[in-house]
Amino acid sequence: MKTIDEFISEAKIALEKKGVNLKVLEGGTERGVSTLRNRQILDLIAIKMHLVSDCEFEATTETTFLGKKIALPVMPAPLSGLVKAVDENCFRRIVEESWMMGVVPWLGYPIQQDVREFEKEFVWIIKPLSDRKKILNEIEKAERSKALAIGVDIDSSAGVKIGGSILDYGGTKNFTKKELKDLVSTTKLPFIAKGVLSEVDYYKLADFCSAVVLSNHGGRVMDSAASPLEILRKIEKITVTGIDSGFRYGTDVFKALALGADFVLVGRLIVYALAVENGIYKVLEILKEELKRIMQLTCSKSVKEISRELIIF
Numbered sequence: 040m041k042t043i044d045e046f047i048s049e050a051k052i053a054l055e056k057k058g059v060n061l062k063v064l065e066g067g068t069e070r071g072v073s074t075l076r077n078r079q080i081l082d083l084i085a086i087k088m089h090l091v092s093d094c095e096f097e098a099t100t101e102t103t104f105l106g107k108k109i110a111l112p113v114m115p116a117p118l119s120g121l122v123k124a125v126d127e128n129c130f131r132r133i134v135e136e137s138w139m140m141g142v143v144p145w146l147g148y149p150i151q152q153d154v155r156e157f158e159k160e161f162v163w164i165i166k167p168l169s170d171r172k173k174i175l176n177e178i179e180k181a182e183r184s185k186a187l188a189i190g191v192d193i194d195s196s197a198g199v200k201i202g203g204s205i206l207d208y209g210g211t212k213n214f215t216k217k218e219l220k221d222l223v224s225t226t227k228l229p230f231i232a233k234g235v236l237s238e239v240d241y242y243k244l245a246d247f248c249s250a251v252v253l254s255n256h257g258g259r260v261m262d263s264a265a266s267p268l269e270i271l272r273k274i275e276k277i278t279v280t281g282i283d284s285g286f287r288y289g290t291d292v293f294k295a296l297a298l299g300a301d302f303v304l305v306g307r308l309i310v311y312a313l314a315v316e317n318g319i320y321k322v323l324e325i326l327k328e329e330l331k332r333i334m335q336l337t338c339s340k341s342v343k344e345i346s347r348e349l350i351i352f
Contacts, residue, residue: 040324040325040328041321041325042325043287043288043308043322043325043326043329046311046312046315046318046321046322046325047308047311049315050311050312050314050315050318051311051314053314053315054125054311054314057124057125057314058124059124059125059314063201063202064307064310065307066201066202066259067201067257067258067259067262068200068201068202068258068259068260068261068262068264069200069202069203069262070262071258071262072258072262072263073255073258073259073261073262073263073264074257074258074259074285075258076258076263076264076265076266077255077257077258077266077267077284077285078285079266080266080268080269081266081268081285081286081291081294083352084268084294084350084351084352085350085351085352086290086293086294086297086333086337086349086350086351087337087348087349087350087351088336088337089336089337089338089339089349090336090338091338092338096338096340097335098331098334098335098339098340098341099331099340099341099342100112100327100330100331100334100342101341101342102301102302102341102342102343104143104279104301104302105143105187105188105229105249105250105279107143107160107187108141109141109142109143110140110141110142110327111140111141111142111323111326111327111330112292112296112300112301112302112303112342113142113292113302113303113304113305113323113326113327113330114137114142114143114144114145114162114302114303114304114305115133115137115142115144115145115304115305115306115309115319116145116147116257116283116304116305116306116309117145117146117147117148117162117163117164117192117233117304117306118133118146118147118306118309118310119147119148119149119150120149120150120151120152122310122313123151125310125313125314126313126314129313130146130150130152130157131157132313132319133146133309133313133319134146134157134158134159134161135159136317136318136319136320136323137319137323138159138160139320140319140320140323140324140327142323143160143161143162143187144159144161144162145161145162145163145164145304146161146162146163146164147164147192148163148164148165148166148177148192148208149166149208153180154180154181154184154186155180155183155184157184157185158185159185160185160186160187161185161186161187162186162187162188162189162190162231163177163181163184163186163188163189163190164189164190164191164192164231164233165177165178165189165190165191165192166191166192166195166208166211167191167192167193167195167196167211167212167213167214168208168209168210168211168212169209169210169211169212170209170210174191174222175225177189178222178225178226178228181226181228182226182227182228186228187228187229188228188229188230188231188249188250189226189228189229189230189231190230190231190232190233190248190250190252191214191219191222191231191232191233192233192234192256193213193214193219193232193233193234193235193240194233194234194235194236194254194255194256194260195208195211195234195256195260196211196212196213196214197211197260198211198260199256199259199260200259200260200261201259216243216244219232219244219247219248220247223247223248229249229250230247230248230249231248231249231250231251231252232244232248232250232251232252233251233252233254233281234252234254234256234260235251235252235253235254235270236253236254236255236264236265236267236270237270238270238273238274241253241270241274242274242277245277245278245280246277246278248278249278249279250278250279250280250281250301251278251279251280251281252280252281252282252283252304253267253270253271253280253281253282253283253300254267254282254283254284254304255267255284256284257283257284257285257306257307258284258285266284266285267282267283267284268282268294268295268298271295271298271299271300272298272299272352274299276299279301279302280299280300280301281300281301281302281303281304282295282300282302282303282304283303283304283305283306286303286304286305286308287305287307287308288326288329289325289326289327289328289329289330289331289332289333290329290333291303292326292329292330293330293333293334293337293345293349294350294352296342296345297345297346297347297349297350298347298350298352299347305322305326308322309322337349
């Protein structure tokens with residue numbers, strides 16, 4: 040089986056042939072400090088080995104997400120229509136290949152495709168649009184689709200900034216707690232707040248959201264942003280809590296789980312995967328095998344047994 044880096048090297052060749060700008064794909068806001076910090080914080084964390092177990096076992100990566108059994112605590116992060124430059128069928132592939140591996144796919148906004156066309160369940164994360172009526176229309180679409188949950192990418196309130204270029208998605212804004220609670224009240228679907236990067240916002244949202252995702256949008260909204268791992272280590276978890284931004288290897292996933300995350304989302308890795316036939320399935324399979332091996336080397340029989348005692352941070 041290939042390593043993640045070998046997989047990415049193969050994908051880069053295919054992306055360059057498609058004319059995809061790899062600097063834009065890997066880049067962050069302005070100087071790119073946030074993107075670098077995400078990697079630096081992950082690499083600062085060391086994993087201890089715990090090799091003497093009380094009994095024979097085979098580690099399992101299976102867990103649950105919003106009541107669904109999933110094969111591993113890793114899912115594709117919500118990508119937008121921009122990835123159509125990699126593959127015209129990108130969203131269909133994300134949905135189908137994710138479920139082939141046994142995990143829930145996440146989709147971003149905009150996707151330039153009617154979500155009601157998808158035949159399997161997914162999570163849909165939309166932008167914090169200034170136009171409330173448009174958000175309500177999208178929530179209504181989600182309710183008439185196979186959506187497992189709906190949510191808002193709150194860290195896109197000032198748009199997404201890559202280098203010096205800003206994508207504003209037709210107008211976005213900061214939401215008040217009341218506005219978000221009102222949105223939650225309009226739907227029967229579980230509601231997810233994504234893009235949280237402070238203890239204050241986490242506690243404000245955790246009491247009425249079904250899940251919260253700590254994120255700095257992969258370093259693409261603000262330069263010098265904290266790593267979401269730095270926030271994760273400080274909070275007392277009170278709801279289902281996920282994390283993303285810079286996660287690429289099985290070791291990265293293990294570190295997040297050890298700090299208390301329930302799941303990890305991977306974004307850029309999925310863009311690379313779209314350049315390879317069955318790439319999403321393949322990259323998730325690599326992550327699963329890497330995570331399972333680390334679990335075996337730490338006597339973590341299940342995802343729930345991965346604890347903070349197994350890392351140095």
